[in-house]
Amino acid sequence: MPLPAPTPNPSPANAYLPRDVVNAPEVKAAITRRSTERGDEPDMQAWLRNHFFRWAIGSFEHVVPLRSIADYQAVTGTGDPVPEWLARLLRPSAAGAGKDCWYLDPEHLLLIERERVLVEFLRSRRGTRLEQKLQRINCFMALTMWEQEHQRMQSRRSKGWVPSSGLALREVLRTPNGVIFEFDGRHAALREEMAYESYHMQHCLGQFASLKKLSGGYGEQYAQAAQDGRLRLFTLRSAGNMPHVTISLAVHPDGLRVDQIKGKQNRHPIRKYADDVLQFLRTVAPRGERHPDCEGMGLVFEPQATAQGPSGGQWKFVTEVGDANYLLSVMSANFHLAEHFEQPPAALQWLLLRIAPGELARLRQIDPGVAAAARLTLPQDALPATLREMPAGACEIEGIPLDLVRKGAAC
DSSP states (O other), X not given: OOOOOOOOOOSOTTSOOOOOBTTHHHHHHHHHHHHHHHTOOHHHHHHIIIIIHHHHHHHOSOOEEEOSHXXXXXXXXXXXXXXXXXXXXXXXXXXXSOOOEEEOOTTOHHHHHHHHHHHHHHHTTTTSHHHHTGGGSOHHHHHHHHHHHHHHHHHHHTTTOOOOOSTTEEEEEEETTEEEEEEOTTSTTHHHHHHHHHHHHTSSTTOOSBTTTTBSHHHHHHHHHHHHTSEXXXXXXXXXXXXXXXXXXXXXXXXXXXXXXXXXXXXXXXXGGHHHHHHHHHHHOOOOOOOHHHHHTTEEEEEEEETTEEEEEEEEEGGGOOOHHHHHHHHTTOGGGGGGOSSOOHHHXXXXXXXXXXXXXXXXXXXXXXXXXXXXXXXXXXXOHHHHTOOGGGSEETTEEHHHHSTTOOO
């Protein structure tokens, strides 16, 4: 006999209502099993067993009404005897028909899809205030927030945004500010993930000529290189799946080499993420060589001759470089890094005075000799404010006030 048609649920859109689903225990068991198989966190499992289960029992549209024992046998597809408690509920009485009952397929594809969407949405809020009050967010609230997020995504997609499924990402390393993932060059979602990265980072990694087909343009070159195994792509992401640094390593016969390390808008990543990238470089160990992107964010591979050979060395932050000549060589093209030195080496300060006096303002401390030389050689309007306002006691060379050496100097 044909199955009864699913009955729309008349319950309000913001409250869990009772509905006599005869196989409710099996539905909860299936939700719990899927959650365990996914490896959901304990708080997520608890939310699913409580809120999602109650929503499914009371509000999921695709339930089948049971008006007779034959209906139950039809939906279960088994010849097993009907439980006596259920037979009593369905048996007509003198007052009329039996009690209204429903059957919910625990493996209904739309139920599983709704469960997947909610888990992904709530996981994306890890590290936000929502995580702290997860158990107070009922399923209706979560679905409303997801729908609002979906509408925002559609609006952004028309402007070049593509959603991230995370399917083309493989976790490589957990760092102080997030997780570094590698893009899977063999996954079908690679180009979508690249486009998502590009939209947020505002660079050309995933800028495809065709947003619909995700092909052509700059993105095509990177995607093809990743698919061919010539380039390995990585991203540093924090809570909410937010990218902060994009890294590409070129694959060569002699190993990996740094290709690019970019922050937003193709700028150098900010200091906050330098330790994350440093940990990555030490872990993945690309070839130790100078690279402008690395040095621009303050990361340096300082060579070190060892008993095993002259090719040793270590990736480190610029303030940890031990070789003064090597440090000056790096700094000569990256004066902006001077601000990271608590006590800038005197040689570095003299270098700034000689070829980039405008960068003296970045120094946290300044050597008295360098300060005196700057006061003597630079025009007043070219002096950093700290030097113009320097007290008289600091403006001396071997005890001789500079105002005696240079007439009109303000000390």
